Amino acid sequence: MKGRVKNIVFVVLLMLMILPALQHRFGMFKIPSLNGDFILSQSPSFTRENWMDGSFQSEFENYINDHIGFRNFFVRLNNQIDFTLFRKANAEGVVVGKKGMPFEFDYIRAYTGGDFIGRKTIDKKLNRLKFLQDYLKEKFDIDLVFVLEPSKVRFFPENIPGRFLKNRADITNYDYIVQRSKDFGIRYLDFNGLFLQMQDTAQWPLYPKYGIHWSEYSMTMVADTLIRYIEALKDIRMPRYRVEKIITGDSVSPADYDIGRTMNLLWPLSQPQLAYPVFTFPDANGTKPMVLAVADSYYWNFFNTRIPKHLFANEAFWYFNAKVYPDFYFGEKWVRQLDFQKEIEKQDVILVSITDRFLYKLAWGFIDQAYELYTPEFTGDIIYKYENRIRKDAQWFDDVLAEARRKNVSLAEAISAEARYQAFIKEPETYLVWYGREHYREVIENDEAWRNSIVNKAAENGIAYEKQLMLDADYVFQTEHPEAHKKYHLIKMFEQRIRSDSSWLNTVREKAGYYRTDIETMVKIDAEYLAGQEIERQNPLQSRIKFFEEQIRNDPEWLDMVRKKAAEQGKTLDEMIRADASYMAEQEMKKK
Numbered sequence: 001m002k003g004r005v006k007n008i009v010f011v012v013l014l015m016l017m018i019l020p021a022l023q024h025r026f027g028m029f030k031i032p033s034l035n036g037d038f039i040l041s042q043s044p045s046f047t048r049e050n051w052m053d054g055s056f057q058s059e060f061e062n063y064i065n066d067h068i069g070f071r072n073f074f075v076r077l078n079n080q081i082d083f084t085l086f087r088k089a090n091a092e093g094v095v096v097g098k099k100g101m102p103f104e105f106d107y108i109r110a111y112t113g114g115d116f117i118g119r120k121t122i123d124k125k126l127n128r129l130k131f132l133q134d135y136l137k138e139k140f141d142i143d144l145v146f147v148l149e150p151s152k153v154r155f156f157p158e159n160i161p162g163r164f165l166k167n168r169a170d171i172t173n174y175d176y177i178v179q180r181s182k183d184f185g186i187r188y189l190d191f192n193g194l195f196l197q198m199q200d201t202a203q204w205p206l207y208p209k210y211g212i213h214w215s216e217y218s219m220t221m222v223a224d225t226l227i228r229y230i231e232a233l234k235d236i237r238m239p240r241y242r243v244e245k246i247i248t249g250d251s252v253s254p255a256d257y258d259i260g261r262t263m264n265l266l267w268p269l270s271q272p273q274l275a276y277p278v279f280t281f282p283d284a285n286g287t288k289p290m291v292l293a294v295a296d297s298y299y300w301n302f303f304n305t306r307i308p309k310h311l312f313a314n315e316a317f318w319y320f321n322a323k324v325y326p327d328f329y330f331g332e333k334w335v336r337q338l339d340f341q342k343e344i345e346k347q348d349v350i351l352v353s354i355t356d357r358f359l360y361k362l363a364w365g366f367i368d369q370a371y372e373l374y375t376p377e378f379t380g381d382i383i384y385k386y387e388n389r390i391r392k393d394a395q396w397f398d399d400v401l402a403e404a405r406r407k408n409v410s411l412a413e414a415i416s417a418e419a420r421y422q423a424f425i426k427e428p429e430t431y432l433v434w435y436g437r438e439h440y441r442e443v444i445e446n447d448e449a450w451r452n453s454i455v456n457k458a459a460e461n462g463i464a465y466e467k468q469l470m471l472d473a474d475y476v477f478q479t480e481h482p483e484a485h486k487k488y489h490l491i492k493m494f495e496q497r498i499r500s501d502s503s504w505l506n507t508v509r510e511k512a513g514y515y516r517t518d519i520e521t522m523v524k525i526d527a528e529y530l531a532g533q534e535i536e537r538q539n540p541l542q543s544r545i546k547f548f549e550e551q552i553r554n555d556p557e558w559l560d561m562v563r564k565k566a567a568e569q570g571k572t573l574d575e576m577i578r579a580d581a582s583y584m585a586e587q588e589m590k591k592k
Contacts, residue, residue, distance in 0.1 A: 033072060075264060076264050076265060076266045077266060078090070079263060079264050079265050079266075080265045080266040080267065083096070083263065083265060087100060089102055089263050090263070090264070091259070091262040091263045091264070092262075093105050093106060094259060094262065094263065095108060095161065095164075096161075097156075097159040097160055097161050098158070098159040098160070098161065099159055100269075101156060101159045101209055102210060102259045102260075102263070103152060103153055103159075103160070104212060104259070104357065106357040107151050107152060107153040107355075107356055107357045108153055108160060108164050109357075110151070110153070110172060110173060110174065110356040110357050110359065110360070111151065111153045111154060111157065111160070111172065111356065112164055112165065112167070112168040112169060112172070113168060113169025113170070113171055113172040113173075114169065114401070115173065115359075115360045115397075115401065115411065116169055116171060116172055116173055116176075116360075116411060116412075117173060117360045117362075117391065117411060117412060117415070118410065118411070118412030119176060120412065121387070121412060122173065122176055122177060122180060122362070123180060124384070125362045125363075125367055125368070126177065126180050126181060126184055126186060127184065127516035127517065128367050128368065128371040128516060129144070129146060129186060129352075129363075129367050130184045130185065130186050130516055131371060131374075131375075131515060131516040132144050132367065132370055132371060132374070133146075133186060133187060135374055136344075136350070140345055141348070142344070142345070142347055142348060142349070142350060143187075143230075143233045143234065143348070143349045143350070144187075144349075144350045144352065145187060145188070145189065145229070145230075145233070145349060145350070145351050145352070146181065146186055146187065146188035146189070146352050147188065147189045147191070147226075147295075147351055147352065147353035147354070148174070148177070148178070148188060148189065148190045148191060148192055148354065148355075148356075149191055149192075149214075149296070149298040149353055149354060149355040149356075150191045150192045150194075150195040150207075150214060150355070150356075151174075151192060151355060151356035151357070152207050152211075152212065152213075153356070154174075154192050154196070154356065155195055155196070155199070155206070155207050156207070173356075173359035173360055173362075174192070174356050174359055177359060177362075178190060189225065189226070189229060191214075191222060191225075192356070194221075194225065195207075195214075195218070198218075198221070202218070203275070204217045204246075204248075204273075204274065204275035205217070205218075205272050205274055205275075206218035208252070208256035208257065208271060208274055209269075209271040209272060210256075210257050210258075210259050210260035210269050210271055211255065211256045211257060211258050211259060211260070212258050212259050212297075213255065213258070213297065213298050213300075213301060214298065214301060215256055215274055215275075216253060216255060216256060216274070216275075216276050216277065216301060217246070217274065217275040217276065217277060219277075219301040219302060219305065220243055220277045222301075222302065223241075223302055223305060223307055226302070226351075227241075227307070227311065230289060230291070230349055233349065234287070234289055234348060234349070236286070236287040236289065237286045237287060238286045238287060238288065238289070238311050239281065239283055239284050239285060239286040239288065239310060239311050240281070240282060240283035240286070241279055241280070241281050241282075241307055241310060241311060242279070242280050242281075242282055243277040243278065243279060244277075244278045244279065244280040245277075245278050246275045246276065246277055246278075247275070247276045247277075247278060248273055248274070248275050248276070249273075250273075252268075252271070252274060253274075253276065255300070255301060255304075256274055257269075279305050279306065279307070281306075281310040281311075284310070286311075288311060288312055288313040289312060289313060289348035289349050290312070290313045290314050290316075290346060290347045290348045290349070291308065291312045291313075291314065291316065291347065291348065291349045291350075291351065292314075292316040292317075292318065292343065292344070292347045292349070292350045292351070293308075293316065293317045293318065293350075293351040293353060294318045294321050294350065294351065294352050294353070294363060294364070294366045295317065295318070295319070295351065295352075295353035295354070296319070296320060296353070296354060296355055296358055297319075298353065298355050299317060299319075299353055303315070303317055303325070313348075316343075316347075318335050318366070320364050321335055321363065321364035321365055321366045322334060322335055322336075322364070323335075324337075324338065334567070336566070336567070336572060336573070337563060337566075337567045339559075339563070339573075340369065340370075340373065340573070341373055344370060344373075352366060352367070360391055360397070361391050361392055362391075364392060365388060365392060368388060375515050376515075376525050376526075376529065377528075377529075378521075378524070378525045378528060379430050379433065379434070379528065380434050380521070380524045380525070380528060382423045382427060382430050382431055382434065383416065383419045383420050383423050383431075384419075385419075385423070386418075386419035386420075386422045386423045386426075387415050387416060387419040389419075389422070390415050390418055390419060390422075391415065400414050400415055400418050401414070403418075420435075424439065428481070428484075429481065429483065429484050430484075432477065432481050432484040432485075432488065433484045433487045433488050433491070434488070434491075436477045436481065436484055436485060436488045437470065437473050437474050437477055437488065438473075439477075440472075440473035440474070440476045440477045441469055441470060441473040443473075443476075444469060444472060444473055444476075445469070454468050454469050454472055457472070486535070487531055487532075487535060490530075490531035490534055490535070491524070491527045491528055491531045492527075493527075493531075494526070494527035494530040494531055495523055495524065495527040498523050498526060498527060499523065505519075505523075508522050508523055508526055509522070511526075540589075541585055541586070541589055544584075544585035544588060544589070545578070545581045545582050545585040546581075547581075547585070548580070548581035548584040548585055549577055549578065549581040551581075552577050552580060552581060553577065559577075562576050562577055562580055563576070565580075
């Protein structure tokens with residue numbers, strides 16, 4: 001009898017061991033796939049080389065782990081145990097709060113001010129936004145609307161885990177943006193405020209417990225507010241839409257359960273009953289405006305109502321200012337491939353719509369790109385340009401944020417330091433045009449032997465150390481980068497001339513007010529322009545490059561060809577135009 005039991009146990013254990021392999025090979029049981037963005041390992045090809053260096057074994061082990069039978073079931077089982085017993089979500093970026101309510105960590109970070117990018121940066125971006133609102137309205141009758149989407153964390157702050165509130169900052173991007181938008185007279189819609197006002201009176205939940213975005217029900221109120229606002233701005237009557245009925249029940253739409261799905265649990269989580277509006281479009285009469293939405297994933301709920309399809313003359317949606325929808329459904333289409341100016345100027349309304357977690361990116365470059373389109377050319381913003389690149393890249397931004405905490409400096413300081421380093425490494429000539437002498441001064445000061453030699457030289461020449469330091473820094477600058485050195489000093493010369501002429505300075509001050517920038521920056525912009533004119537007079541090649549740039553931009557066929565080339569090479573349109581114009585100018589000069 002005892003031997004029989006042993007045999008049965010042995011067979012059971014053997015079956016448990018081989019069952020996953022059988023499931024992998026034959027798929028005997030239907031196991032639901034996991035939700036989320038996963039890249040599973042592929043079966044490696046066997047070669048003598050990868051066997052000898054051990055990479056085949058490692059890759060094959062990863063392949064087996066990713067494809068073993070019942071893997072998805074056991075992943076869900078593990079996730080269910082962690083969530084049920086420990087209130088832990090095994091989903092990237094998800095934090096389980098009080099009452100079992102999940103949040104995305106980035107929203108908590110934004111709510112507590114952990115990603116605050118600094119007053120100076122926000123002021124600069126909002127000034128640019130205000131300029132664009134005024135300029136586009138005056139020149140093209142385009143209304144640029146800034147939309148602050150709501151945040152689930154701000155809606156349910158009482159459910160934030162206490163550990164995240166210990167080091168809460170005094171100010172956040174959202175708080176400061178709202179405050180300064182009012183100060184600057186910026187037209188904006190704040191749905192955070194609207195949602196909080198409706199919190200106690202709404203018939204159905206405005207936020208799903210296991211969702212990230214506003215509920216499909218609350219989207220009806222957002223849509224109504226937005227449509228009425230556009231009608232008031234443009235003084236038009238748009239076609240009508242109607243909520244035909246509200247459907248309620250136990251079923252939950254994927255959009256209202258998006259966090260729940262990524263948690264990959266064994267059983268779906270129950271939540272308060274949700275409501276789903278059914279839209280109809282009974283009246284097609286009215287004016288359909290051209291509307292461009294530069295927005296994040298919150299806009300999908302609105303986009304999917306089909307309101308843009310029926311009430312707007314187009315459905316333009318630039319997702320994160322990168323992917324172009326609905327075009328992307330039929331083949332990859334990117335904002336960088338478009339004629340940016342043409343796309344802007346054909347609109348009646350532009351919505352720049354952002355939720356709390358992305359305010360540190362503030363429109364994903366759209367505001368700065370549009371501002372640069374309608375203002376004088378200026379290369380002196382090179383550090384700001386790299387700051388924006390850091391803020392747009394989530395991983396890079398997180399790394400700099402971690403570095404700021406390690407060094408106990410502000411996030412704004414850490415971003416600026418990293419941007420300065422990147423600007424010098426990647427565009428040294430442009431960087432040195434603005435910071436050349438100061439750069440070499442710092443290089444000398446950081447080299448003890450070099451610094452001591454400057455001390456001795458200053459004593460020998462009978463001058464102050466600081467003066468000798470600047471003389472030597474300037475000499476090294478001129479020796480290593482003569483062209484940048486020449487432009488640096490030309491700019492400095494014209495800056496001095498502007499500042500010493502009160503009438504000229506007043507004119508520049510007025511321009512600074514018009515372009516919503518500070519007087520010092522405007523002085524530098526005008527000084528760079530004058531320095532460029534002087535260099536062009538001395539260097540015919542630069543003049544011909546500018547000539548060919550204008551030729552390309554004014555020739556639709558040529559411009560389209562350059563645009564395609566830019567997309568193939570992964571360059572911006574401006575970079576590709578500059579490269580082709582430089583080539584044409586150089587070839588022309590060779591023939592002379």
